[in-house]
Amino acid sequence: MEGHMSYEEQKKLVMYGLKMLGTITIVEVLVALLARGHLIEGVEFTGFMHYVYMALMVGFSLYKAYFIVYNFMHMAQEVKALRWSVLLPTLLLIWAVIAFFQEGNAWKENRERIHELRHSAPAGDATGAIDEAPDTYRLPG
Amino acid sequence: MASEAAVLEHKTEQDEHLWDGGKSPLKASYGKLMMWYFLVSDAFTFAGFLIAYGALRFSSETWPVADFVFEKIPFFDHAKAPLVFVTFMTFVLIASSVTMVRAVQEGHRENKNGAVKWLIFTIVGGLIFLSSQAWEWTTLIVKEGVTLHTNPFSRHIDEGTYLSAADLESMGFTKVEKDVHGTTATYFLPAGAADIEENRYFVKTDHFGNSFAGKDFKVGDSYLITINHDTHMYEPGAYKSASGAVLKEEFGPRAFGALFFFITGFHGFHVFSGVAFLTIVAINTASGIYLRRRNGHEMVEKIGLYWHFVDLVWVFVFLVFYLI
Secondary structure, three states: OHHHOOHHHHHHHHHHHHHHHHHHHHHHHHHHHHHOOOOOOOOOOOOHHHHHHHHHHHHHHHHHHHHHHHHHOOHHHOOHHHHHHHHHHHHOHHHHHHHHHHHHHHHHHHHHHHHHHHHHOOOOOOOOOOOOOHHHHOOOO | OOOHHHHHHHHHHHHOOOOOOOOOHHHOOHHHHHHHHHHHHHHHHHHHHHHHHHHHHHOOOOOOOHHHHOOOEOOEOOOOOOOHHHHHHHHHHHHHHHHHHHHHHHHHOOOHHHHHHHHHHHHHHHHHHHHHHHHHHHHHHHHOOOOOOOOOEEEOOOOEEEOOHHHHHHOOOEEEEEEEOOEEEEEEEOOOOOOOHHHOEEOOEOOOOOEOOOOEEOOOOEEEOEEOOOOOOEEOEEEEEOOOOEEEOOOOOOHHHHHHHHHHHHHHHHHHHHHHHHHHHHHHHHHOHHHHHOOOOHHHHHHHHHHHHHHHHHHHHHHHHHHO
16 A cells, blocks of 8 residues: 555654544543443443443454554565465464453363352361262262 | 646556456455554564463453553652553653544645644654553562562452561461561561561552551451562562461462553554654655655555554453553
């Protein structure tokens, strides 16, 4: 793209980038403060709105990333094969994110289950032995 | 003269043997292509860190709230300005990315002095960012007592009321005054309990000496376990929970400090090496060595790719640590 742009046009694009990235950052911070109830008394994003908020923040960040890579790093001018050789491996990270966050959540659930079982377990006798069905207190698998 | 640009282009495209086979794969110079692939690998390293952060955060019942942890600003000790300082840091980095693009543009036009000027602005931006980060870290470590393995920031998991010294004594706690590093540490022990860390209850007081006794809190409210700068002891505040039990503030998720310092530290190290390389490139540009190469200051372009990448990573660090 830049190859076809005049010097003045290039300078304009850079100024546009500065304003756009700056504005997005301010909007992000304002929304973050609004969502945590800092801006308007009594307004806080919970439940469904919390997910909307998360999606919005991720969306803004991805757009900033796209803009930096395509316009500041001039990815737009590289040949298609180069673009894909960089972007494709990076896109695979989406799966890593889903898988590991899921895994993290599973750790939490396991821990909560262990905690629950420990507290529901009957007290043992003086030797610490528990009479019945010890299998109940083990996790499956 | 009109064809001077064409001549130069001809020279760089044809006369050097490109990658020695007479062609340049992916129509990019060797250096630029390798910089791209280095950045891909670096992106994976950062992604590894950030994914570890996400997995550990998902596995925690509670997590410190960013706008409570990062609400300090320099020069105004008592001010509460959530996310303001880190927004400033983000701006500095964006601005330095923009000055970097300008340096690359001037380099393309073989405008040596223009490139040097914008490179210097970029270096200054990097230095401001690094100093800001140094201040942020100092505040967290020295004032608030966050370390790699101790995290005094957390959120309440039940509602309750902070207790005063009189409350604790009326509930059968024993007041202890102990000499630590030449100052007196005052805390309370449950009746008959040994004087060990786990049994010490403190009257909640913040870093400015304001007492919290009698104050109520709700589920989800943020707190910071005060570290006493004279005794170097953490002072978990005693409170009466809704169920009537006397409890004290628990430390937050352990991994928080390590993740924060490793990830922002790794990013800061990239900024630092970026500043070092920018300085070298600026000096070389000023010497005219890149001008003589007649390749549109490609070296400036390559360090530019790296510098934008550092900004790009910050976009995601900013997202996970400060926004969500």
